[in-house]
Amino acid sequence: MKIYKDFNFYKKNFIFQIVNSDIKNKKYTLICTRFPPEPNGYLHLGHIKAICLNFTIAKYYNGKCYLRIDDTNPSTENIKYIEAIKKDLLWLGFKWDGKIKYSSDYFNILYKYAIELINKDLAYVDELNIQDIRKYRGTLLQPGKNSPYRNRPKKENLELFQKMRLGYFQEGSMSLRAKIDMKSNIIIMRDPVLYRIKYRKHHQTGKKWCIYPTYDFSHCIADALEGITHSLCTLEFQDNRILYNWILNNININVKYYPKQYEFSRLNIENGITSKRKINFLLQNGIIKGWDDPRLFTISGLRKRGYTPSSLKNFCYKIGITKKNNIIEISSLESSLREELNKTAYRTMAVLKPLKIIIKNFPKKKKIKLIAPNHPHNPKMGSKIIYFTKEIYINLLDFMEKDTKNYKRLVLGKEVRLRHAFVIRAEKIIKDSFGKIKYIYCSYDPNTLGKKIEKNRNVKGVIHWVSCLYSIPATFYLYKNLLLKNNTENINDITSMINTKSLSIYNGFVESNLLKTNNSHFQFEREGYFYLIYNNQKEKTMFFNRIVSLKENYN
Template sequence: MYEYHDFYKKNFIFKIIQNDLKNKTHNVICTRFPPEPNGYLHIGHIKSICLNFFIAKFYKGNCFLRIDDTNPTTENIEYIKSIKKDLIWLGFKWDGKIKYSSNYFDLMYNYAIELINKNLAYVDELSIEDIKKYRGTLSTAGKNSPYRNRSISENLKLFQNMRLGKFSEGKMSLRAKIDMKSKNIVMRDPVLYRIKFQKHHQTGIKWCIYPTYDFCHCISDAIEGITHSLCTLEFQDNRMLYNWILKNISIKHYPKQYEFSKLQIEYGITSKRNINLLIKNKIVNGWDDPRLLTISGLRRRGYTASSLKNFCYHIGITKQNNTIQLSYLESFIKKELNKIAPRAMAIIRPLKIIIDNLSYKKKIELKVPNHPYDKNMGYKFIYFTKEIYIDNLDFSEKEQKNYKRLMLGNKVKLRYAFVIKAKKIVKDNNGNILYIHCKYYKNTLGLKINKKDKEVKGIIHWISCSYSQSVLFYLYKTLLNKKNINNTDNILSYINKKSLSIYNGFIEKNLLKEHQKKHFQFEREGYFYFDKKYSHKKKIIFNRILSLR
């Protein structure tokens, strides 16, 4: 069980449901998770998933997975597969078979005809651009389309001809006849159907007209017997249309819509339009790029399902929009990995050290713990040999005040091993350091270094050259250099060009074979995840989830 359930159950939606059950408005609670298959799911969807599935489980009701597939132009099977995969990975199981809004297209068409017969819908010939112009603004009322007062019989005939494919795309649309002067712009004769000569991934070429999301969504909820239709605040204005449609068609069940704040995270990109733009411009390498906040990107980065769910349960459900600090999200995976991730040493920026007073034939076996606080993880053996790697950031040619690492003439302690002293630097013809000659002190194994020690400057990590494995380290920074962006912002102007750095380095030999795990804490470097999906024998990739600081 998760840590935050008691806290989570105090949110306003639970109070609404409790009251509905008390008043016997509903006997069985039914929720749904209804993504559009026009992209991969992101962290904001996890907040909605947790809410809908947890409510259904807590009240012993049902939660359906419904694919709201109303726009074949932007949808495909790949996205549907990714949605199912993400839900299964998160550990949620939907009730019954997957539902598709397209299953109800015949019913929706009949409901559209019902609205026409009630003189509540009409076929319009205004272009998309003109519909926007006629709609008005927040400060100015809209004006009626010149086609608004067509007769019912004419509208029925035109709508039937739309269905038969007799008009080109954009030539006509079906609009609700509500109020072009409404203060709520959504209610100014919204489009209900549009023409799209596009093959649908579920219905094939059966249809050439498709319902809009607003028309389809509420009807799908009603058909499925959803009791509480939960969505983010951006759909608050659409609730009036949601209710209008259901009130004006002959459908028995009448769900109610409730809105909560969407999940926004500093430096995060969740807009599918923006992610597509980044993919198109080759700024990221697909929907599962570890710099993205898509579920597949977070999974590939190394986030666990439990850490993401705990994060969403803890931030809770409110009606107040706010932006969550990225460090807060990171704290949940850090807390989890601190307990479960084996420790190991890895060298990201290798610098070779030659131990002058150790024979090439000799190796010194050292027993070290897999976890400093969990003895159940056991021990392993590493080897101290004549040639080792240290990180080049742990050596400085120039004298630096308060420098706690290796310099010529000073001493440092190797983690779990000996004290060494730098004696000589060897460079190539271009002045680049090839390696450093050092001396090791045999009697310093197990020596504890304290801050007051003036002779030994600090402790650094290392790996034996003979007992190492070459890998690639992918180090990530935020994709954006601006904390918060608006929908109107040009996202390409805020891209951090240094969001990814790739290093050729080394890990302990046989590390992956010995542990059979993917998460590791590489000492002093951070938490890393073995990217099995994109690794192969000649290219082993470790993604840094986050640093230790």
Template sequence: MKIQKKIKKNFIYHIIDQDLSKNKNLKIHTRFPPEPNGHLHIGHAKSIFLNFSIAKFYKGKCNLRFDDTNPTKENVKFISSIKKDILWLGFVWNDDIKFSSQYFSLLYKFAVQLIKKNLAYVDQLTKKQIRDYRGTLKKPGKKSPYRSRSIKENLYLFKQMKKGLIPEGHACLRAKIDMESPFIIMRDPVLYRILYCKHHQTLNYWCIYPMYDFAHCIADTLENITHSLCTLEFQENKHLYNWILNNIDINVKNRPYQYEFSPLKLEYNVLSKRKLQMLVDKKIVNGWNDPRMPTISGLRKKGYTPDSIIKFCEKVGVTKQNNLIQLSTLESCIRKELNETSPRIMAILNPIKIIIENLPECYMEIINIPNHPNKPEMGNRKIIFSKEIYIDKFDFCEYPSKEYKRLSIGKTVKLRYGYNITATAIKKNQFNNIEYITCTYDPHTIKNNLYIKKYVGIIHWISIKNTISAKFKIYKKLFYIQNPELKKNFLDYINTNTLNIKTGFVEKSIMMNLSIRRYQFEREGYFYLCCSILKDNFLTFNQIVTLKKNKQKNILSTNHL
């Protein structure tokens, strides 16, 4: 994990500094508490970065605790994926992994405490009735008819719930707080519900499960968490967080406090596990790790690096202000890294054949070129120049405009690192499609020669004798509107053309070192080698990110000889 030595402190760091000034013996302890009901997304990366960075900066601890209080939606495969994502990002949790379920016995005892203090009761309203009785922001709630039950009756019914003698949905345990509170969360929130479902950790031992708000604050306390950090949607929940800890008998040295920060919102994406699950269930994407998904596993499969995601988290910062982050901010982080670290190579995504007339059939010239134009330490590689080569079909135009700066009949272009070629004729098949283009080459125009003939632009190319077949997966934005999170029917705004698979060629030199997975394909963008094994005689690449537009324009200038 790479964290800046001189970290830019946000408001949470300032809160911790103040706490330490009052208590120099305070040992900072944070936690990351995901629910194992899906893969982590880029928003979770921000929370991971914040919690683990704070622990490292203050030489404290950070726990990984799974909030596993709802077995109907949770799965051990999600536990595995979450652990993998955190480790891949470069973070390591302290001590053993925690589970909220390991505290179920204690949580039950604390619930009984609240009943005995007449601060909790067993309610038998339906879910809909509870929702209706709760009221609105403008209208106060209404007390349940079961709210006045005796302590003895509530203790009996809660034990009946625990023994599995009450059907699911027929009873729940609610806190007895204030049905007229301005905070809806405080209008007798549900603390326990009945779920006849096998739990991935406790199996069938329990049939009543605590709600997140009840379990979370107690787990924080039991683990000696000093700063419980969460996003702004839990701001009102802080009132319940504090109420529970104020009303149970729990002995702690340092009580935890909750602090909120703005959640990450990324344009052209949804960052809700519920909504991401819908994309998976409806087969709009091919699973949680689809490269079109804003999940950490999806970004990893697309070709993003841990450092690029950490840099992104550093860049967006931590505030209390809600902002929609531009997708280009994330893309710039991986682009900047790969510009420095990825070797260059030539790939043809839309091949069209060029036959060079003034070369013999057997001609083959070896040209030595750099793997990176600005990093000689990355070495050189050899490419082949021969009679037959491939260029991209978009680098040729049969009927060009005056502004067209690539190959056309009678026009001259320079092959990247190679010779000037001039198009002379077009050969078409019976369907009027171009079969190949004939050209001549100027032997005096290779790099470093004194005589350089004028040309209209520079294009990339590959000799037919120097190719490996490849498939290229080009991904587009999953949504065609900037902020689909705001739409109730967000699936109506799905981009239906998000994956384009092209078949072409890459340089054969790529087979020399298949441990290298990320490349800049000249003039095309940055690509990730999905699998180093030839499948059906093809290598497969995912496009990570495009080149900058200005870079694509500059590639045609004489500065890129």
């Protein structure tokens, strides 16, 4: 597993310090963590933070990290999400220990523990519907009140729960609740639901069950049965820890030790949507095409856009682990990718908005072979051949009819250097009947190849280009933030916040030597870092996603 070069910084976080202390005090002989996703959607950037923490701790201390699918709600789960979870983890470079575990593996024993709580008069069958349960629960300022069914005799609760198991009652008509304290200052301790009726086929157990444990009931028991030493989760589960301890303390579970839960802040990314509910809204309204849309911060979306596993992991190592909630700027994520690709991506030229240039003093059938490095600072990456011909393409934005003070590109009557080639001068503009530029006549100076320009010669700058004869048609997808605002966590309707210009598509050209490339990541000079998503050698066309734009002064 590739670990961030400044790993000592990451190792200083409070959870590592806790584990260090536990090992020093010989509290555990084997560190055991787990990653427990729910299979009701695709993993996202926030999950990578949790994945890195759990798997890295296990690897660093020669322990184990399990993948456990928390599949307690068949209403929202799908086998396709499980397959996506496995694919994402393997793509990131993490391999779980042993076979994949499922919460459904424990359904039989969970049912027995539920009966044990009933027998101890610590659980009861309630006939309040979900709306009434919420009303009875109270608020942060008002205590809850007891359900009228709270004091059923144990025998009646057992009979009803067994009938729930056998399918005697309608979905939503009954539930099993823990009997704790409806006046507790901690709302989750106000008789939480432990089991509910759901007539849904389960992807692992089929139709064997029609009652399913809640996440809170199954989660802590599964952790205990699997020997999890450090149960790591985000801050919103802080109160749940108290419930988990109550459950474990009130059942006869034969384990060496109970899992100890520690909470850390979740990863909130600027202008990012990670909520499964909101992503489903975008899908249903046709705003995105799938969970792997490159504008999303799902792992599959980031992969499709062109992010590398190491850049995503290093990003998580850099931001570290704390208890303080904050919003991470997207520039920090982009910086991790740039840092990597600035060293590894092949430099090449691409024209996204082509404007034809005709070199009037260059012979029509002539071509000049030019040698250019694949990377300006890494000779080991070799060189490439490009051809200078009579007709070339430059970027439309690299030409202006009238000069301005700060414009450093081609201007009518002025000179500019072509990257790796000659100095050219714009001589004449040819327009169509609508006033749109068709092409520009230029002249080139054959004595400027590879030579420094005289100080008194006003060459405006350096621009990129491709030969019309030796280039390949390419389609470029450029992405911007899907949201116009930074934080939508507490906003239900995000329709007005959608950036309708989050995707731009351009049809241009790339150097012809890319057609047979074995590389996937490129820096198109002055355009950004791009990811090759499709290469049709037969039809000679290519498709690229821009991952990130270039940072100022990046080579």
